[in-house]
Amino acid sequence: MAEFRLRRSLLYVPGNMPSMLQNIPIFHSDCIMVDLEDAVPYSEKDAARVLVRQFLDSYRDHNKEIFVRINGLNTAWWEDDLRTILPALPDGIRLPEANGPELVEKLDTMLTEYEEELGLEIGHFKILPSIETAEGVINCIRTAKSSSRLIGLAFGAEDYTASLEIERTKGGEELFAARTRVVWACKAAGIQAIDTIFPDASDMEALERETRLIKTLGFSGKSLVNPRQIDVVHDVFRPKQEEVDYAL
Amino acid sequence: MEIKRAVQAGTMQSSDLMVFIEPADELEIEIESTVKKQFEHLIRAQIEAALETFAICSGRIRVNDRGALDYAIAARLETGLRRACS
Numbered sequence: 001m002a003e004f005r006l007r008r009s010l011l012y013v014p015g016n017m018p019s020m021l022q023n024i025p026i027f028h029s030d031c032i033m034v035d036l037e038d039a040v041p042y043s044e045k046d047a048a049r050v051l052v053r054q055f056l057d058s059y060r061d062h063n064k065e066i067f068v069r070i071n072g073l074n075t076a077w078w079e080d081d082l083r084t085i086l087p088a089l090p091d092g093i094r095l096p097e098a099n100g101p102e103l104v105e106k107l108d109t110m111l112t113e114y115e116e117e118l119g120l121e122i123g124h125f126k127i128l129p130s131i132e133t134a135e136g137v138i139n140c141i142r143t144a145k146s147s148s149r150l151i152g153l154a155f156g157a158e159d160y161t162a163s164l165e166i167e168r169t170k171g172g173e174e175l176f177a178a179r180t181r182v183v184w185a186c187k188a189a190g191i192q193a194i195d196t197i198f199p200d201a202s203d204m205e206a207l208e209r210e211t212r213l214i215k216t217l218g219f220s221g222k223s224l225v226n227p228r229q230i231d232v233v234h235d236v237f238r239p240k241q242e243e244v245d246y247a248l
Numbered sequence: 249m250e251i252k253r254a255v256q257a258g259t260m261q262s263s264d265l266m267v268f269i270e271p272a273d274e275l276e277i278e279i280e281s282t283v284k285k286q287f288e289h290l291i292r293a294q295i296e297a298a299l300e301t302f303a304i305c306s307g308r309i310r311v312n313d314r315g316a317l318d319y320a321i322a323a324r325l326e327t328g329l330r331r332a333c334s
Contacts, residue, residue: 016259017261017264018261018263018264018316018317018319018320019261019262019263019264021320022263022317022319022320046327046330046331047257047258047323047324047327050323050326050327050330051319051320051323051324051327053323054319054320054322054323054326055319055320055323057319058317058318058319
């Protein structure tokens with residue numbers, strides 16, 4: 001069982017926007033995921049990773065958990081991402097398109113090499129793989145047990161629905177089977193299940209409904225795209241008084 | 249290192265800056281900033297520190313700052329100089 005840490009809200013912050021990066025200390029999400037992948041245009045990959053490294057260097061005593069979403073292992077950028085940002089000591093790496101355990105194992109090996117080079121304890125850098133394709137969902141039970149660095153699996157519905165050539169709906173019926181399988185994988189491996197983003201940052205009622213649903217399914221938290229979504233998610237995950245009384 | 253080509257880095261968004269770099273025979277530094285009156289000397293010091301790190305003695309460095317913090321200034325200068333010297 002991985003060491004427990006509260007991860008109800010994992011907020012994405014674009015890696016190439018200083019106005020967002022420098023607000024990280026005051027965002028009250030449990031975790032921040034600085035994004036070097038989808039939020040950054042191809043021509044700005046070099047600039048974003050330097051900006052993130054400089055920001056993290058200025059924020060060494062960070063007051064919340066910091067993950068960096070690197071570019072996928074099938075791109076030309078991920079090795080430069082790691083080389084640039086790991087010396088600034090993020091807590092972990094969010095690995096996109098983790099379609100099978102071999103990708104996590106490949107990243108694990110690289111992280112071990114950097115930990116040795118940087119004089120860090122082996123296992124310092126955690127991994128949060130994204131399960132966001134049909135293949136990833138099929139393999140997620142093995143992926144969940146592929147590294148002791150894993151703190152959880154993060155389901156990604158946008159790319160998942162694209163891989164199925166279907167539309168994502170607000171009701172989320174099309175996601176039920178995949179979400180359930182990701183939760184099974186996580187519970188069997190003793191790690192946390194993190195749900196996908198809810199893309200409509202203006203519809204708080206639908207976000208609350210979806211968060212209640214994923215809590216019921218067994219997820220520990222949710223990826224977020226807007227800081228306004230944090231309170232809604234925290235409210236849903238806050239134990240009711242009768243639950244606290246029962247636990248005591 | 250040597251500035252080999254004209255490049256730019258950064259954006260004109262709030263809390264960011266644009267860095268324009270091009271080859272020149274001598275060192276020229278030009279700073280525009282929404283907070284120039286208060287912080288020009290600090291921005292200049294960061295530019296000079298970055299140039300020293302990259303061992304650059306000549307080139308035209310133009311900065312248009314929109315209230316960026318130190319880390320962002322350092323990052324945009326580093327990106328611009330890496331691009332210019334590559």
